[in-house]
Amino acid sequence: MHLIYLHQYFATPKCNGGTRSYEMAKRLVAKGHRVTLITSSAFLEQFDTFEAGWNEREIDGIELHIYHLPYSNNDSFAKRIQKFLSFSWASTRKAMKIGADLVFATSTPLTIAIPALIYKKFKKVPFVFEVRDLWPEVPIAMGVIKNKLLIKALNTFEKWTYKNASQVIALSDDMGKGVAKYGYDTTKIHVIPNSCDTELFSNVPAADTDSDAMLSFLNDRKLILYAGTFGLVNRVDYFAHLAHAAKNYPELCFVAIGSGMCKPDVIKLAKELDVYKKNFFILDPVSKDKVVHLYQRADLCFSLVGGIQETWKNSANKLFDAMAAGKPIAVNHGGWQAELINQEQCGVVTSDNYQESAKVIFEFLHNAETVRKAKQSSSDLAHKRYSRDLLFAKFEKALLLAEKDKSL
DSSP: OEEEEEOTTOOOTTSSSOOHHHHHHHHHHHTTOEEEEEEESTTOTTSOOOOSSEEEEEETTEEEEEEOOOOOTTOOHHHHHHHHHHHHHHHHHHHTTSOOSEEEEEOSSGGGHHHHHHHHHHHOOOEEEEESSOTTHHHHHTTSOOOHHHHHHHHHHHHHHHHHOSEEEESSHHHHHHHHTTTOOGGGEEEOOOOBOHHHHTTOOSOOHHHHHHTTTOTTSEEEEEESOOSSSSOTHHHHHHHHHGGGOTTEEEEEEOOOTTHHHHHHHHHHTTOBTTTEEEEOOOOHHHHHHHHHHOSEEEEOOOSOGGGGGOOOHHHHHHHHTTOOEEESSOSHHHHHHHHHTOEEEOOSOHHHHHHHHHHHHTOHHHHHHHHHHHHHHHHHTSBHHHHHHHHHHHHHHHHTOOOO
């Protein structure tokens, strides 16, 4: 099978970004499939330079067509929309020059479906859509998109995308339900969450010069880690409030690693609360093959989102990286991930009661038996339920089912 794989924000372990597409594409190539991946230069820092327009690269057998489109987590919403549309137009033109048996598009953004839908119509090949976030549901719920005509247009396009997909992959049960509400055939919805790269996180040396230098302030304190985006969805300000509430627990140290449009605000808040560089440290992002060392040092790994329930449906990479590292997990919200933690006893669920949450974390980390069980449970989930290899088998099956679809 020759697959055109559309993902605007493709990244590898050498980059600062989610690696789901890389891991899935690499495994498809290993199974004998041909993968032509159309992406942007946004997260591909491992390549030194790009020319304007299209650039061709190859990595682990994946044929990369990279459209040079600089990206910043600090981009405004309007600027992001402009880049979404720019990439959509460029990738449509690129894809139409390539012959393939199947076209696969993974969101976000929802505009990634445009080249896939056009390719399906004119090339008469099946289309598979992967839902990483219920877009535009989340930005609408957050009040980022308010125009009623735009909301109606986006909802219509979302429904049209599902209607034209031979199969749909959703990253959580809640996302699957979000697709089904439009009347899409539930037998064609495959729930395949983000996965655990157990091999990447195994046999990590206890000492690493770079991470030791980054965490020189830690001393003997417990490391409570957040590694991800400082965005509107990710309430990293929560860590500043939590650190302030934890001043009576000097054994706890909170560390947030990443970048994003809200990072300056988080730093400002941390200074106002007098926790910045005391028991709350904010560091620059690192590549995934470097972050494994930081997870190795962590005592508790957090995934953070805000109080808007639509955001709880996500499938956070941070959660699965913590499992792969065999570390206790924490979330500050409800939803299926909180339910998983409570059911499997692999960590803690905190709330917006910062004082109570700080106490819960302190008591959890100072109960050696509870921590031991949480680590074991986290590791078991990584290897027995959420391993990348296990979930890849479901992923490939969904693509093969779509390839046979002749009802175009």
